[in-house]
Amino acid sequence: MESASSPERVWTAALIVIGDEILSGRTQDRNVAQLATWLNVQGIRLAEVRVVADRTDAIGEAVNALRVRNDYLFTTGGIGPTHDDITVDAIAEALGVPVIEHEEARAILERYYVDRGGLTVARARMTRTPQGASLIPNRVSGAPGIRIGNIFIMAGVPHITAGMLDALTGTLEGGRPVVSRTIGCWVGESEVAELLRSAEKAHDGVAIGSYPFFREGRTGANFVIRSPDPVLADTCLRHLTAELEAAGHRVISDGI
Amino acid sequence: MESASSPERVWTAALIVIGDEILSGRTQDRNVAQLATWLNVQGIRLAEVRVVADRTDAIGEAVNALRVRNDYLFTTGGIGPTHDDITVDAIAEALGVPVIEHEEARAILERYYVDRGGLTVARARMTRTPQGASLIPNRVSGAPGIRIGNIFIMAGVPHITAGMLDALTGTLEGGRPVVSRTIGCWVGESEVAELLRSAEKAHDGVAIGSYPFFREGRTGANFVIRSPDPVLADTCLRHLTAELEAAGHRVISDGI
Numbered sequence: 001m002e003s004a005s006s007p008e009r010v011w012t013a014a015l016i017v018i019g020d021e022i023l024s025g026r027t028q029d030r031n032v033a034q035l036a037t038w039l040n041v042q043g044i045r046l047a048e049v050r051v052v053a054d055r056t057d058a059i060g061e062a063v064n065a066l067r068v069r070n071d072y073l074f075t076t077g078g079i080g081p082t083h084d085d086i087t088v089d090a091i092a093e094a095l096g097v098p099v100i101e102h103e104e105a106r107a108i109l110e111r112y113y114v115d116r117g118g119l120t121v122a123r124a125r126m127t128r129t130p131q132g133a134s135l136i137p138n139r140v141s142g143a144p145g146i147r148i149g150n151i152f153i154m155a156g157v158p159h160i161t162a163g164m165l166d167a168l169t170g171t172l173e174g175g176r177p178v179v180s181r182t183i184g185c186w187v188g189e190s191e192v193a194e195l196l197r198s199a200e201k202a203h204d205g206v207a208i209g210s211y212p213f214f215r216e217g218r219t220g221a222n223f224v225i226r227s228p229d230p231v232l233a234d235t236c237l238r239h240l241t242a243e244l245e246a247a248g249h250r251v252i253s254d255g256i
Numbered sequence: 257m258e259s260a261s262s263p264e265r266v267w268t269a270a271l272i273v274i275g276d277e278i279l280s281g282r283t284q285d286r287n288v289a290q291l292a293t294w295l296n297v298q299g300i301r302l303a304e305v306r307v308v309a310d311r312t313d314a315i316g317e318a319v320n321a322l323r324v325r326n327d328y329l330f331t332t333g334g335i336g337p338t339h340d341d342i343t344v345d346a347i348a349e350a351l352g353v354p355v356i357e358h359e360e361a362r363a364i365l366e367r368y369y370v371d372r373g374g375l376t377v378a379r380a381r382m383t384r385t386p387q388g389a390s391l392i393p394n395r396v397s398g399a400p401g402i403r404i405g406n407i408f409i410m411a412g413v414p415h416i417t418a419g420m421l422d423a424l425t426g427t428l429e430g431g432r433p434v435v436s437r438t439i440g441c442w443v444g445e446s447e448v449a450e451l452l453r454s455a456e457k458a459h460d461g462v463a464i465g466s467y468p469f470f471r472e473g474r475t476g477a478n479f480v481i482r483s484p485d486p487v488l489a490d491t492c493l494r495h496l497t498a499e500l501e502a503a504g505h506r507v508i509s510d511g512i
Contacts, residue, residue, distance in 0.1 A: 020465055023302045024436065025292030026480060027467070029285070032307065036281030046279045048314065049307035051288065054465075058304065081446035082466040083453035122449030141470070157468065180280070190337035193378030197339035209276055209310075210338040211283070212413065214397070224282060 008228060011174045012047040013039050014066035018077035018087055019156055020054050030158040031076040038165045043174025044072060054078060059090035067151055072172060077156030079143065081122040087153060088146065092130035095148065102129040105144055112142035137167040176228040181237045184256030185249045188212070189221040195243050196223060203236040205229055215256075222255040264484060267430045268303040269295050270322035274333035274343055275412055276310050286414040287332040294421045299430025300328060310334060315346035323407055328428060333412030335399065337378040343409060344402065348386035351404065358385040361400055368398035393423040432484040437493045440512030441505045444468070445477040451499050452479060459492040461485055471512075478511040 015035050021027040029051070036046040047070055052058040059078075067073040078087030092099045105127040106119070113119045119127075126143040129135075136145030136152065140163040146153040152168070154161045185192070189212045200208040205227055212221040223240065227233040241251045271291050277283040285307070292302040303326055308314040315334075323329040334343030348355045361383040362375070369375045375383075382399040385391075392401030392408065396419040402409040408424070410417045441448070445468045456464040461483055468477040479496065483489040497507045 017305075020463065020482070021467060021480070022288065023292055023305070024434070024482065025289045025296065025302070026436070028289050032278065033281045033284050036279055040281065046281070047309065049273075049279070049305075051305035053303065054463075080466070080468060082449045083456060084463075084465050116444075117447070120446060122446040125449075126446075178280070180282070188372075190376060190378040190382075191373070193338045193381075200339060207276065207310075207340075209340050210336070211277060212336060224277070226276070226280065 009175055010228075011044045011072075012070045013044050013072040013074060014047055014070040015049045016059070016062045016066065016073070016075045017049065017051040018054065018059055018075055019051075020084070022051050022077075023053055031154075031156070031161055034158055034162060035074055035076075035165070038169075039174075040177050042169070042172050043177045044172065045178065054084050054086060056086060056090040056093060059087060060094035063091055063094040063151070067149070070150075072150050072152065074152045074154060076154045076161055079126065079146070079153060079155060081125045081143075085125065088128050088130065091148070091151065091153065095130055097131045097148075099128050100131045101127050102133065102135065102146075104135055105129060108135070108144055109142055136164050139163045139167065178226050178228050179230045179233050181225040181233050182222055182255035183225075183237065183241060183244075184220060184222045184252040184254075185244055186218055186220045186252075186256070187244075187249050188219045192221075192244060192247065192249065195247060196240070199236060199240040199243060202239065203227075203232060205232055206236045208236070208240070213256075220256050224255075265431055266484075267300045267328075268326045269300050269328040269330060270303055270326040271305045272315070272318045272322065272329070272331045273305065273307040274310065274315055274331055275307075276340070278307050278333075279309055287410075287412070287417055290414055290418060291330055291332075291421070294425075295430075296433050298425070298428050299433045300428065301434065310340050310342060312342060312346040312349060315343060316350035319347055319350040319407070323405070326406075328406050328408065330408045330410060332410045332417055335382065335402070335409060335411060337381045337399075341381065344384050344386065347404070347407065347409065351386055353387045353404075355384050356387045357383050358389065358391065358402075360391055361385060364391070364400055365398055392420045395419045395423070434482050434484050435486045435489050437481040437489050438478055438511035439481075439493065439497060439500075440476060440478045440508040440510075441500055442474055442476045442508075442512070443505050444475045448477075448500060448503065448505065451503060452496070455492060455496045455499060458495065459483075459488060461488055462492045464492070464496070469512075476512050480511075 050062045078085045133148040140160045145164040189210045207226045209224040306318045389404040396416045401420040445466045463482045465480040
């Protein structure tokens with residue numbers, strides 16, 4: 001098997017969620033889970049996330065820390081037309097490039113607003129990009145996302161972000177997607193902790209996560225086996241299932 | 257007014273969400289919003305969040321970066337009995353202190369498990385803390401949270417975290433809570449961008465956020481005024497409401 005002889009290149013991405021509304025608790029973030037799921041299909045692993053305030057220094061610090069140690073960096077939020085939308089300026093400053101008016105963005109927005117009151121001064125803010133950027137199509141609401149180097153600057157509103165991700169599908173180089181297999185037991189995870197540990201140890205290249213819960217008045221846990229190698233994941237799944245059943249625990253396929 | 261003459265001390269906190277299940281998209285995080293809301297009542301601002309993998313180096317880097325520049329640091333996740341629960345070890349290593357068995361934690365868990373099969377080896381993992389730690393009561397599921405210095409190590413399961421926060425309520429020094437006032441308009445935010453900018457500028461100590469949406473086939477936005485000074489927030493609210501109405505936009509109290 002290829003994966004056994006040569007270690008695979010793992011492609012990673014980071015996400016910076018930009019917005020006071022997340023840090024104040026007003027808005028429940030949805031972009032972490034949305035991006036994570038999408039990235040996995042592209043064969044890219046979401047390695048780390050930061051949530052930062054609408055502040056130039058906070059955005060810049062996170063951008064420069066994460067862009068160099070990941071293959072890709074995504075940001076969500078702060079690209080609208082209002083005064084609190086400072087993502088473009090902050091990223092340009094972090095990269096040491098000027099902000100320019102992007103001709104293609106202007107053309108897109110002029111078309112988009114032609115029947116919607118025209119491209120006002122506020123709306124024209126959304127034609128600004130760091131110099132050297134290209135655009136990410138926005139099929140939902142006009143103003144495009146922005147790509148500069150390995151940075152992808154996306155909307156904050158999750159369904160607009162979804163449209164931008166859709167436009168990027170299949171365009172980023174990645175490795176094999178991580179597959180996951182889930183099983184569940186009505187058991188306290190502490191009762192099977194040693195068994196989980198040894199199952200993980202016996203299958204190099206597999207990570208097993210244990211996620212306990214309390215539901216319907218009973219204690220249970222789901223066990224998630226993750227690996228870029230589907231054969232290995234399945235082998236580990238069979239092994240762990242057999243071990244759990246040998247220990248007297250009924251195993252529920254696909255989790256509880 | 258006190259706030260006008262002397263700048264107020266702002267108390268900040270950071271959160272590290274620890275867990276592969278968040279980064280894989282399997283689990284939707286709830287602890288960011290939960291902690292943010294709770295902190296605000298304590299007069300503490302959630303300044304930044306990082307989501308990191310179940311890896312010692314990733315946890316350690318985040319802990320040492322965030323604990324020094326915030327008054328408080330919270331972590332969620334990774335304190336259960338299984339092999340993937342490495343938060344205690346990673347934080348101890350980051351702080352350069354050994355992991356010890358905490359006597360009080362052992363006593364609590366021995367009591368908790370007396371009718372539940374006893375304190376097994378796996379469960380005894382949850383009696384381990386960095387040296388010098390105290391405990392945070394867990395009314396929900398036995399294993400306590402851990403406080404060491406300004407770091408609060410909490411459960412990952414949101415309702416267990418909620419119980420721990422409840423136990424901490426009123427015990428942390430903070431400043432004035434940030435109050436927020438929300439109004440909404442059925443208007444594209446770009447149409448009122450200049451008006452929002454000048455309203456924020458005219459009220460030093462106030463931040464105005466603009467949160468657009470598309471609902472019921474129409475475009476709208478909520479505007480959130482935030483300040484630790486409730487009088488100032490109300491003044492700004494009246495000013496912004498008057499300006500929006502003068503511009504012909506009906507203002508909906510408490511937002512849409």
